[in-house]
Amino acid sequence: MALVIIAHVFANDGHESFVKAEMEKLIPITLGEEGCLSYELHTDNSDANHxxxxxxxxxxxxxxxxxxxxxxxxxxxxxxxxxxDFKLYELTKLAA
Incomplete structure (x- = not known):
């Protein structure tokens, strides 16, 4: 079974653009890592810092x-x- 990670990152006010840009840099590198099946970044539509x-x-x-x-x-x-703030959840995929 695949390991699924959900990571919530909350940027401090005024730093959301910087934090977003730094997270975007991680994507191509991480996708090339052994064992990485997917690595997607999302933003909260009601909170630009989340x-x-x-x-x-x-x-x-x-x-x-x-x-x-x-x-x-x-x-x-x-x-x-x-x-x-940063919150991380480790999940096990049970079904598609």
Whole structure:
């Protein structure tokens, strides 16, 4: 079964464009990573500061490898102080 990750990112007021641009940089790199089945970025239609990543991975181990990747570490460094809140959910896909 695929591992599905839902990550809610809430940018601080005035930083939403910067945070969005930095998250968009992650997409092509992450899609090329071993085990990544999908990696989609969404925005909340009623809150411009709220972004949602919906990810699908072949295994938790490969997702954990992604979490330690240099491009993700760089994203965390450059967005430090610009993120108000972050919530992560690990799900197991049961049915299509």
């Amino acid at each position: 972004f949602v990543f919906v990810e699908s991975w072949t295994s938790r181990e490969l997702w954990q490898k992604h979490m330690g990747a240099p491009h993700l570490a760089n994203y965390l460094a450059v967005t430090e102080g610009k993120i108000a």
